Amino acid sequence: MFKAILIEKDADAYQVRLTELDDAQLPEGDVTVRVAFSTLNYKDGLAISGSSPVVRRFPMVPGIDLAGTVETSSHPDYKTGDRVLLNGWGVGEGHWGGLAQKARLRGDWLIPLPKALSERQAMAIGTAGYTAMLCLMALERHGLTPECGEVLVTGANGGVGSFAIALLARQGYSVIAATGRPAEADYLKRLGATTIIDRAELSSPGRALAKERWAAAIDSVGSHTLANVCAGTRADGLVAACGLAQGMDFPATVAPFILRGVSLLGINSVTRPYKERVEAWERLCTGLDLAQLDEITREIGLSETIPVAHELLDGKVRGRVVVDVNR
Structure with a gap:
């Protein structure tokens, strides 16, 4: 079992809750990631609030970013223990995303986490x-x-x-x-x-x-x-x-x-080619003063995600929100 934010919709209601899910409920994919950190972006706020039709299928785990460690993999480029990150590719919209303790994904969507960054730093970015x-x-x-x-x-x-x-x-x-x-x-x-x-x-x-x-x-x-x-x-x-x-x-x-x-x-950040994604993240490691990340970032636990999503849409959040999915 793992904890996740789950969005459900039926004819009567649009519901968002923190819940526990079974590994068997994870969607298809060739890499399973144990997530360490995710983020809360504007698009995630729209998905959680239901104020815009961001989510294309239900039920859905939101979260367009994640960083963590490969738990299992049948993808040739990744093995158990590899540190990886993901941005975009429709996760949190059409495929379960990062606001959960586990994610099952297509390995082609991932890139290796740069050695210069921790999972938290990567998600602060x-x-x-x-x-x-x-x-x-x-x-x-x-x-x-x-x-x-x-x-x-x-x-x-x-x-x-x-x-x-x-x-x-x-x-x-x-x-x-x-x-x-x-x-x-x-x-x-x-x-x-x-x-x-x-x-x-x-x-x-x-x-x-x-x-x-x-x-x-x-x-x-x-x-x-x-x-x-x-x-x-x-x-x-x-x-x-x-x-x-x-x-x-x-x-x-x-x-x-x-x-x-x-x-x-x-600028389309969702489906960039692998080489361009890697280049962008390599440049972020040197193009940013990583000491500034604390200035830009607020950290919350998974249980705080839903109310903070509404704050984000109301313009009450400065900079970045990092979500520690394990607290």
Whole structure:
């Protein structure tokens, strides 16, 4: 038996509970992992609350991240005792995820846990840090360097935003952080932000073209915010879009793209090729000050996951939430 967060749905109710499950209930897969830590992401919050149709089959164990040790394996690349991690691949949506003490998965979804990281550190980084690194890698592939100018980060107090600031600052970029919580300005500056702006400057309908302000941006918000980010990007600038905290819509015009040559780069963190996932995690080991993880991270036990998921959706959580599934 193992403990798990379980989501069930029938014609009458959407139910989420902490329960005990039998190993025989685990889904199909060629690797069984004894999970040490998982995380609580925005998508997990949506799944647990039922406020958005994230879960595609029921019953479901949520949790899009996990790190742990291989218990059994018939996959050629993994053996009992190997330390592994997983981000994405639809776990927690269409396949049971990491908010449990055990997970059975396809080995092709896993990568080896970098030797420089503990399971807890890997989950302190999690999909949020991994996505932020994918954004930085995409911007760099398209020519961004610190000499190009300031980089804007929206959703700065969230997980992706926090890591984006830390990664950019460590690489020598000057970072503008957009936040709806001005009281957190000191936190953002400790991560490396040089300028703080109110998200209200970006979150309402704006002009097709605004004053040129930043050379590039990492946006995890979407909707009007992303439209205004593009409108304020300098000529030949770059915008990496990776989230939809404000909404999935994009109420913009083509003006920034055809009049200024702005490039909008879509970041899909869910199904990246193995080589790119490994590269991103290798870079995270050196591109982050691991001592900052405690600044960014809050740790909870599995039993606290459901109420904290609602706090996350209400915008009351700063940075990352790591879940110790064994307490």
